[in-house]
Amino acid sequence: xxxxxxxxxxxxxxxxxxxxxxxxxxxxxxxxxxxxxxxxxxxxxxxxxxxxxxxxxxxxxxxxxxxxxxxxxxxxxxxxxxxxxxxxxxxxxxxxxxxxxxxxxxxxxxxxxxxxxxxxxxxxxxxxxxxxxxxxxxxxxxxxxxxxxxxxxxxxxxxxxxxxxxxxxxxxxxxxxxxxxxxxxxxxxxxxxxxxxxxxxxxxxxxxxxxxxxxxxxxxxxxxxxxxxxxxxxxxxxxxxxxxxxxxxxxxxxxxxxxxxxx
Amino acid sequence: xxxxxxxxxxxxxxxxxxxxxxxxxxxxxxxxxxxxxxxxxxxxxxxxxxxxxxxxxxxxxxxxxxxxxxxxxxxxxxxxxxxxxxxxxxxxxxxxxxxxxxxxxxxxxxxxxxxxxxxxxxxxxxxxxxxxxxxxxxxxxxxxxxxxxxxxxxxxxxxxxxxxxxxxxxxxxxxxxxxxxxxxxxxxxxxxxxxxxxxxxxxxxxxxxxxxxxxxxxxxxxxxxxxxxxxxxxxxxxxxxxxxxxxxxxxxxxxxx
Numbered sequence: 275x276x277x278x279x280x281x282x283x284x285x286x287x288x289x290x291x292x293x294x295x296x297x298x299x300x301x302x303x304x305x306x307x308x309x310x311x312x313x314x315x316x317x318x319x320x321x322x323x324x325x326x327x328x329x330x331x332x333x334x335x336x337x338x339x340x341x342x343x344x345x346x347x348x349x350x351x352x353x354x355x356x357x358x359x360x361x362x363x364x365x366x367x368x369x370x371x372x373x374x375x376x377x378x379x380x381x382x383x384x385x386x387x388x389x390x391x392x393x394x395x396x397x398x399x400x401x402x403x404x405x406x407x408x409x410x411x412x413x414x415x416x417x418x419x420x421x422x423x424x425x426x427x428x429x430x431x432x433x434x435x436x437x438x439x440x441x442x443x444x445x446x447x448x449x450x451x452x453x454x455x456x457x458x459x460x461x462x463x464x465x466x467x468x469x470x471x472x473x474x475x476x477x478x479x480x481x482x483x484x485x486x487x488x489x490x491x492x493x494x495x496x497x498x499x500x501x502x503x504x505x506x507x508x509x510x511x512x513x514x515x516x517x518x519x520x521x522x523x524x525x526x527x528x529x530x531x532x533x534x535x536x537x
Numbered sequence: 538x539x540x541x542x543x544x545x546x547x548x549x550x551x552x553x554x555x556x557x558x559x560x561x562x563x564x565x566x567x568x569x570x571x572x573x574x575x576x577x578x579x580x581x582x583x584x585x586x587x588x589x590x591x592x593x594x595x596x597x598x599x600x601x602x603x604x605x606x607x608x609x610x611x612x613x614x615x616x617x618x619x620x621x622x623x624x625x626x627x628x629x630x631x632x633x634x635x636x637x638x639x640x641x642x643x644x645x646x647x648x649x650x651x652x653x654x655x656x657x658x659x660x661x662x663x664x665x666x667x668x669x670x671x672x673x674x675x676x677x678x679x680x681x682x683x684x685x686x687x688x689x690x691x692x693x694x695x696x697x698x699x700x701x702x703x704x705x706x707x708x709x710x711x712x713x714x715x716x717x718x719x720x721x722x723x724x725x726x727x728x729x730x731x732x733x734x735x736x737x738x739x740x741x742x743x744x745x746x747x748x749x750x751x752x753x754x755x756x757x758x759x760x761x762x763x764x765x766x767x768x769x770x771x772x773x774x775x776x777x778x779x780x781x782x783x784x785x786x787x788x789x790x791x792x793x794x
Contacts, residue, residue, distance in 0.1 A: 332791055361784055363793060415793055417730050417784055427725075476792030 279523065283516045308343055308350050310438055310451050317341045317352045317449070321497075323490045329387070329396040330487040331477040333357035335365070340470055340489045344497040346462045348451040353470065353489075358446035363415040364426070365473035371494050372467040373407035374458030378431045381406050383469065384484075387491050396491060397484050407431065407457045408471075411450065424448075430456045466497045542633040543570060543649070544714070546580045546622030547640040548615055550768055553589040555642045556581065560597050560604065566646045573653065575634070579604045582622045585612035614732030615708075619740070623728060626714060627721050635712045638666075641763045644709040648756045652711040655754050662716035662749035663741070665702065666709035670755035677761030685771060689778065693738065696782050699745040701752055705738050706778075709756065716749050723747070724794075734769050735778040742785055746794065 308316050322341040330336045333356040341352035351368065369381060383406075384398030410429040426438050428450065438450055454460040472487040479485040489495070545563060549556055560579060567577045581594040581604060591608055598606040607621055619637055626635050634653065638644040644666065652664040668675050669690065675683065686706070693705040720728045720743060731739045744751060788794045 334791060334793075361788070362791070414725060414727070415730070415788060417781065418732070474792065477790075 279516075279520060286512070310350070310449055312449070314352065314447055314449060320352075322352070323495060325487070325489045326396055326491055327356060328389075328394055329491060330472060330475050330485075331481065331483065332475045334359070334362035335472040335475050335487055337366075337470065337472065337487055337489045340495070342468075342495055342497055344454065344466045346464075347454060347460055349454055349459075349466055349468065349497070350449070350451045351470075352447070352449045354447050360445045361415050361417050362445065364411060364413045364445075364448055366411050367471045367473075368409040368411065368452060369469045369471055370407045370409070370457045370459070370466070371469065372459070372465065376407040376431055376457055377405045379406060379408050380404070381408070381471070384488055385492055393481070393483060395478075395483050398492070409452050409456075411448075413448075426450050428452065467494045468497075469494050540574045540576055542578050542629075542631050543575045543636060543653070544578050544580055544622075544626045544629075544633065545636045545638070545646075545649075546582060546619065546626065547638065548582050548584055548618035548622065549586060549590050549594065549640045550584045550612060550615075550618070551586045551588045551590060552640045553586075553593055555640055556590060556593050557597065559640055559642055559646075560601075563646045564601075566649065569650065573650075575653070577603055580622050580625055581606045581640075582618045583608040584614070584618040585609045587612075614736075615734055616729045616732040616736030616739075619736060620727060620729045623717055623721070624726060627718050631714065633714050635714050635717060636710070637712070638709040643758055643760050643763050645757075645759070648709070648754065649711065651754045655752050656711055656713065659752055660750065661752045662713045663744050663751045664711045665704055665707055665741075665751065665753045666756035667704035667753035668707060668756070668758055669703035670753055672755035674757040676757065676759050677763070678758070682771070685775070689775065692779070693782075696786070697738070697742060697745075699741060699751060701750075702741065702745075703753060705741060706734070707758075708734075708737050710737075712744075713749075716744065716747075720744070720747060731777065731781055733777040734774045735781045738778060739781060739785065743794070746789065 308320075320341050320343060322339055324339055325337045327336060327338060336356040337353055338356055339352075339354040343350040349368070353364075353366075355364075369383070380403060382401040382403050384400065385402050386398065386400035387396045388399045389395075390397050408431060410432070412427045412429075413424050424445065426448065427434060428436050428438070435453065435456070454466065459466055470489040475485040475487070547556075547559065563577065563579060570577050579601075581597070583591045583594055583606065585608075591606075594606045594608075598604045605625065607625055609617065609621065622637065623635065634656070636649055636652070638646075648666050652666060655661065656664045667673055668686070678686075689706060690703065694703070697705065699705070717728070724743070728743060729736045729740055741751065785794070
């Protein structure tokens with residue numbers, strides 16, 4: 275029995291460690307697969323967050339899905355919204371929560387949301403105020419469908435840094451990449467912690483509702499290039515559990531032996 | 538008193554019969570403008586003409602130092618031509634005035650004096666040469682065109698209702714360059730997005746939205762002087778205008794512009 279427990283424990287440990295390695299390897303594979311070219315197929319099966327639709331009134335500012343990746347140079351983002359009208363622009367910020375450089379703007383980040391039945395709306399009930407580095411993403415509105423592609427302007431803390439041109443026929447989806455050296459996260463194996471904040475929504479504001487759509491609601495998106503803290507901390511926890519089980523088993527054996535001896 | 542520059546932007550598409558005559562007419566007004574401490578600068582924007590317009594414009598540019606010739610390689614539409622002219626004037630960084638008019642001889646440079654006076658006396662940012670003021674007249678236009686213009690006027694008045702404006706579509710206007718500079722900053726260097734003739738309405742709408750004061754002076758539109766065929770496709774323009782009103786209203790409602 276003792277040998278059986280040791281064998282099962284080692285087997286579980288091996289499976290767990292190999293799972294951690296696969297996770298890290300997957301990240302690298304994904305990053306190589308993304309190109310900012312207006313072809314969104316390479317985002318299929320990649321990590322993403324589905325955002326609530328009842329957290330802002332204007333469709334053009336309402337995020338429905340956000341995909342994400344990072345390598346040691348860029349943060350890659352894919353965003354989808356409710357509105358598909360071609361003349362609406364894109365206007366939002368990418369707030370980097372763990373930036374090591376360029377922290378210039380104060381922001382109130384909602385940390386808790388509650389559903390308001392009356393307004394049918396997710397309203398933040400708790401915020402955290404801190405200075406954050408922010409990328410501003412914007413496209414111009416247009417009355418015409420741009421056949422060559424939509425130019426996306428990217429600024430960092432108000433200064434224009436680059437413009438990428440991509441094809442987005444319906445104007446419902448967008449993809450772009452942000453240079454991580456601006457926020458000091460451009461080295462290998464550094465986690466990127468960020469949130470996406472829509473532009474001010476006048477429709478929600480007029481109705482007395484919270485006028486920004488954040489992704490994700492109440493919690494940041496974390497991209498990790500190695501095993502997470504949870505995965506690392508679970509290994510000693512697992513060993514400790516095995517140790518306790520083993521001790522209990524041994525105690526049970528000893529009690530059984532002593533009762534046999536008494537008989 | 539500091540001298541000012543009056544930039545006259547003339548969008549030209551196949552205007553070989555008219556451009557030289559129009560430049561001469563402007564040159565006749567030059568002396569009177571000088572008396573008002575205003576220097577004249579003509580900006581000819583060739584919008585991909587397929588006739589001799591560009592050659593004539595270049596020869597006029599070589600003859601007069603106050604003429605600048607800008608050219609699109611392909612026909613991009615009135616909106617883009619006006620944008621090109623406005624951006625050129627803004628790039629000169631001179632505070633002054635900018636006049637836009639049709640280059641087909643239907644608009645006479647003579648009215649620019651009353652427009653300048655009105656703009657200065659009333660502290661306006663835009664003055665329109667209006668077909669719908671006391672003293673205005675429309676000559677040589679077919680009944681059908683007159684009816685359509687009146688219909689457009691009624692629609693614009695009900696939907697846009699800009700204070701002190703009756704003529705929303707006339708292309709003969711005088712702007713303060715400072716106001717255009719402010720607008721250009723707001724719209725990332727591209728004030729006009731509409732390419733068709735409806736662009737004049739878009740520009741006016743944005744002026745009003747920004748809180749700039751607009752006024753009108755009467756003028757006589759002499760359509761019989763027009764050289765060459767009309768470039769306006771009536772039903773396409775009407776359709777674009779109606780769609781544009783809807784979109785502009787939506788963009789304002791969403792807080793985008």
